[in-house]
Amino acid sequence: MKNLFARLTVGKVELPNRLVMAPMTRNRAAGGLVTELTAEYYTQRASAGLIITEAVQASPRGQGYVDTPGLHSPEQVEAWSAVTEAVHAAGGRIFAQITHTGRIGHPVLYPDGGLPLAPSPVASGMQLHTADGLLDHPMPKEMTLDDITQTVADFVAAARNAIAAGFDGVELHGGNGFLIHQFLADNTNRRTDGYGGSVDNRIRFAVEVVQAVSDALGSERVAIRLAPGNTYNNIAEADPATVYTALVRGLAPYNLAYLHIVEYGTRQITELIRSEWPGTLILNPHPAGHEGPATPEVGAAALRDGVADAISLAEMWLANPDLPERVRAGGPYNTSDQASWYGGDHRGYTDYPTLLGLPVRAGEAPRVVGPAPHSQRSQIAPVMLQEELWQRMRALPRVYMAPTLVSVPHARSLFLPDGVGSGPETAFQKGREWTHIHPHHDGSLHLTLPEPVKDEVERAGWGVRHPEHHSILVYGPRTQGELEVVWRLVKLSYEYALGESR
Numbered sequence: 001m002k003n004l005f006a007r008l009t010v011g012k013v014e015l016p017n018r019l020v021m022a023p024m025t026r027n028r029a030a031g032g033l034v035t036e037l038t039a040e041y042y043t044q045r046a047s048a049g050l051i052i053t054e055a056v057q058a059s060p061r062g063q064g065y066v067d068t069p070g071l072h073s074p075e076q077v078e079a080w081s082a083v084t085e086a087v088h089a090a091g092g093r094i095f096a097q098i099t100h101t102g103r104i105g106h107p108v109l110y111p112d113g114g115l116p117l118a119p120s121p122v123a124s125g126m127q128l129h130t131a132d133g134l135l136d137h138p139m140p141k142e143m144t145l146d147d148i149t150q151t152v153a154d155f156v157a158a159a160r161n162a163i164a165a166g167f168d169g170v171e172l173h174g175g176n177g178f179l180i181h182q183f184l185a186d187n188t189n190r191r192t193d194g195y196g197g198s199v200d201n202r203i204r205f206a207v208e209v210v211q212a213v214s215d216a217l218g219s220e221r222v223a224i225r226l227a228p229g230n231t232y233n234n235i236a237e238a239d240p241a242t243v244y245t246a247l248v249r250g251l252a253p254y255n256l257a258y259l260h261i262v263e264y265g266t267r268q269i270t271e272l273i274r275s276e277w278p279g280t281l282i283l284n285p286h287p288a289g290h291e292g293p294a295t296p297e298v299g300a301a302a303l304r305d306g307v308a309d310a311i312s313l314a315e316m317w318l319a320n321p322d323l324p325e326r327v328r329a330g331g332p333y334n335t336s337d338q339a340s341w342y343g344g345d346h347r348g349y350t351d352y353p354t355l356l357g358l359p360v361r362a363g364e365a366p367r368v369v370g371p372a373p374h375s376q377r378s379q380i381a382p383v384m385l386q387e388e389l390w391q392r393m394r395a396l397p398r399v400y401m402a403p404t405l406v407s408v409p410h411a412r413s414l415f416l417p418d419g420v421g422s423g424p425e426t427a428f429q430k431g432r433e434w435t436h437i438h439p440h441h442d443g444s445l446h447l448t449l450p451e452p453v454k455d456e457v458e459r460a461g462w463g464v465r466h467p468e469h470h471s472i473l474v475y476g477p478r479t480q481g482e483l484e485v486v487w488r489l490v491k492l493s494y495e496y497a498l499g500e501s502r
Contacts, residue, residue: 001300001327008310010280011220011257013093013168015049019324020282022312023052023097027343029069033079039086040350044321046092047455049310052171055099058158061117063109064101066130067343071096071158077165084166096162097171100151102179103140104233115141119183120190125234148205152212159213169221172209175262177233180206184243187236203247214254225260228269241269248276258282260312265289274307283308296327322354322456329355354456361461385477386443392487396494443476447493
């Protein structure tokens with residue numbers, strides 16, 4: 001599945017791989033505000049080629065579910081800014097998915113208690129899940145021309161807010177039976193004016209939203225997600241091939257960052273769209289429609305068949321924050337807890353184990369570790385814990401102290417498996433790098449580890465790659481619990497040196 005790890009440029013953003021995190025509603029934004037837990041959730045998944053956030057409502061009337069986030073107030077912009085800052089600090093890239101749910105809504109969600117808006121007064125037949133039970137969706141209010149103009153403006157305002165919050169771009173939600181999709185579908189759009197009836201009229205609202213947001217942000221920061229033939233939220237489309245061919249042709253001149261297609265047993269339509277779309281296409285692949293969550297294997301096949309440039313996965317990312325490393329290793333994969341998909345706390349949200357099962361290190365990283373004058377280095381590891389770690393290392397079989405490095409100011413000692421030479425110059429070079437365990441006065445250690453393990457150590461906050469060598473600097477332990485984590489990494493480095501590591 002090497003094709004999943006080829007680089008790709010979308011708009012002006014370079015992706016390190018083609019494993020995109022699909023948008024997933026998680027209902028953990030009380031009052032429309034994301035939290036520190038949201039930042040942790042997305043930051044854990046910063047190794048994605050691109051993160052597309054959960055659907056974010058463009059306006060109060062655009063909300064369709066409880067505890068979903070918005071981008072229509074200064075407080076929401078500030079809250080999202082903490083998320084994007086954390087993701088970017090972890091080396092990630094993130095687009096905000098902006099939505100208006102249309103008829104999928106209820107007066108209890110809106111400050112004014114009004115009705116949901118929709119292209120036509122056609123009830124969804126669905127229900128809103130609340131803490132007090134299920135509430136039937138009411139008959140929506142048919143949008144006037146002024147309503148349509150205002151809603152386009154709401155999309156633009158939310159997109160501007162997304163950029164102000166630090167997002168790399170926005171994805172407009174045109175699927176899942178929400179407002180843009182409702183204008184496209186013939187069972188929800190029964191208008192007789194310029195926004196209904198003919199195919200050209202039914203695609204008009206989608207094109208106008210894309211045009212307005214592209215004019216505001218620049219098209220390289222704008223994308224759209226479509227779900228041809230998807231029946232979610234009681235959508236019915238009599239001729240999706242014709243509608244979406246016309247829509248893609250109408251969107252092509254805008255040179256968007258990408259087009260995101262969700263298929264559901266609609267591979268023929270995907271292939272048709274691919275032939276019409278001149279730009280980057282991201283696919284959420286379900287060629288058969290009922291095969292369960294999209295998988296890396298199905299995604300790699302889609303890339304190989306040429307129907308997509310990148311693959312979006314949902315449940316796989318939800319349960320596997322280190323998905324690229326697991327794909328490289330051929331698994332295993334965590335199974336998601338469906339009971340915690342929507343709403344709740346950290347359980348089923350930020351507590352899925354990584355490949356090594358490293359917990360996230362609490363607190364800020366030390367400012368100075370590794371090679372530096374002793375006077376400039378923080379004593380981040382208590383002396384007693386340093387000594388315990390030292391004694392455990394000395395007890396490892398087949399190690400010796402390299403006397404040539406004892407006098408180096410920043411090195412306490414250098415341990416290597418024995419019988420491999422007279423000093424560090426010949427020790428386990430293997431044509432790549434030294435394999436060594438190298439403690440510092442401040443309790444931090446140089447460890448040589450496999451690349452996926454280094455990625456996990458950095459992502460979980462236990463260390464940073466050395467800027468000049470192939471090793472990673474692992475922070476010294478501050479507690480007995482942290483000592484056990486660091487000791488696991490020391491043993492893994494030692495086993496790696498002996499050729500016994502995975």
